[in-house]
Amino acid sequence: MLHGGGPTAVLNASLAGVVEACRAEPSIAALYGAERGVEGLLGDAIVDLFAEDPGLWEDIARAPGSALGSSRRRITDADYEQMLATLDRLGVAWVLLNGGNGTMEMALGLHHAARTAGANLTVVGIPKTIDNDLAGTDHTPGYASAGRFFASCLRDVGADNRALPGITVLEVLGRNAGWLAAASTLARRGPEDPPHLTYFPERPLPFDSLAADVERVYRKLGRVVVSVCEGQLDANGEPFGADVRVSSRAPLALNLAHTLAQRLTSALKIPARSEKPGLFGRSCAALASETDRIEARNCGAAAVRGALAGRGGYMVSIQRNPGLSYNPSYNFTPLEDVAGRERLFPEHWLPAAPEDDLPAFRAWALPITGEIPSYKNLRGVRIF
Template identity: 35%
Template sequence: MSSISEDNLLIVHGGGPTAVINASLYGAIEEAKRYRKITGIYGAIGGVEGILQETYIDLKKQTYSSIERLPFTPASAIGTSRIHLRETDYEIILTNLLKKRIKYLLFNGGNGSMDTCGKIFRLAQEHDIRVLGIPKTVDNDIAVTDHSPGFGSAARFIAAATAEIAQDIKSMPIHVCIIEAMGRNAGWITASSILAQEKAGDAPHLIYVSERAFDSVKFLEDVQQLHKEYGGVVVVVSEGLKDGQGNSIVPPLMTKGRDVYFGDVGTHLAMLVIKELGIKARSEKPGIMGRASIAYQSAKDREEAILAGAYSVQSALQGETGKMVGFKRISNHPYHCEPFLIPLNEVMMHEKKLPDSFINSRGNGITSEFIEYCKPLIGEPLPTFTNYII
């Protein structure tokens, strides 16, 4: 089949939404508008299913005010999906891209979406369709890049939520509160709760991430000791905690295809505290409340998401393909990151875990090295509550 002569651009969202996925969309749209050679700018409605079903939105026809609101709008304005594609689906995707005369395909998503993006690239490259990935994940588990747009805002949310819960527990210190954070295989969001601490002794008092095997005996020892000291204890845990054998600490509730649904870790641990220690305990699970919370959106996260979208367009126009936009940290003081390109095969289904240096030796807390890494990503400092406590 011959090369495409008309230069249309298509943007696709994949996986769970974030507080800044629309900011990346905005960056791509605004950058694409600058080039006359890009004839049409389209969005696939509902993720990759939009390509399969040929349902698109013409982004050039949207009002100025609609586009300008994107960076401050939660979740995905064009929809997204987690569909499991079959081999035959990729052939349909290629056929439909050619039919729509797509020259540039931008895929915004996490490591699973980058896997899809890479497979499309392999088929599309002989037709001179340029395929670029835009990183997006609250879990911050995409390999190679310093961090991913979406994480900074999710980190800001969990830190703020933990700080507010901490004040509740501090004002009536009678029980243990266990907060379950998102991130089944990587503990980046859970670790970010450490930013709620203003001084030694502040909550969260204990943090358990999925990168370390969970020891229930040590957990109960830690909780009992801290309860004697403070009365109220705040614990933050990853939803994917596993025991020493690599099994989830809670049994699966349901298996559907390749997906396994587990019970709540927070509820399980709260019950464990009640039964084994006789201490009143409760669990909190913000869940998707923090995934796309615009109220706690990080200004730095938004800024970098816009940059990632714009850089993907610039790179595609320069002839790049089969790569994902990443961020390289240049300095912490002042904080500065620069975009660069990563071959898709280096990020397809590769999960980035918390390094050991970010976790304390007992496995129940987070180090200052992580704080140094994460603090710039949440944007402006969190509100301080110290001066309001009697």
């Protein structure tokens, strides 16, 4: 069992689901966890998960982060060989890898390496990412909790902005995919509710368009809350901001919201503030979705079932069954159909204008994030 990539609020729930399912299965003699993900597997830092107090897992299941630790290490062919040697030495029959795009690529690589080496190893992936950009599943554990966080955050920061009006630029996680930008609108009930403008990284954003949008809303409402994704690029496909980190996936402005707020202040002569709750967005336990917690746990348990059934080279996927009420089931998708793909926000759900509601997305998202209540306002009966 090992973790890869950035943690979420419910990654540990999947781990608890794995442990629970393994303890319930008499044929499983031992369950090991690699500390700090693949680093632990390559560095012989392996722990016995059956040695933990069984009562601990309920607490672990509700804690953010990763109880085992994680890693962003990129794997080489030599790494795969070393991993296989270690797994063989330990007598491991199957490996579960819980992570996002990079981790599913590694799972597929390990699956192929085992096949090539003639090793009898079953590799099963467990999906995880707040960005919701994994292919082959209706959604990924972690996304609904981060979505609930940003919907609540935009609502509350919007209440503040309504009380003391101005321009607020709020930076939302999600890299190249607008799933969390979309989720940031879930507490909206009408055009006066925040965010007033929502931008999707799937579309380049000329600064002049942003400034014109902000000015238009400000003239109308006297205040503006802007939701912008961390991976937003400008008209030339370049990141806004002076400090840019180029990762394997895409360039990211490290000071995006701040830069946009400063540029809007200069362009419009209206004070703009920025807000950037990034790491808290993926770790906040208080705003996690209970449905997400349950599904993450179920994905862990499903992975154990898959491994026992010999589903090597597959990832657990969440399927939304037809019917009036939300009803998920847990299936398996070939890693070949997941690895190296990025699932962006659907083109046909993208709004025509940044002020627009997202009714189809909303109907899709609320069953997994849970309802996000909005606040009531005074009628405000003037005495003159």
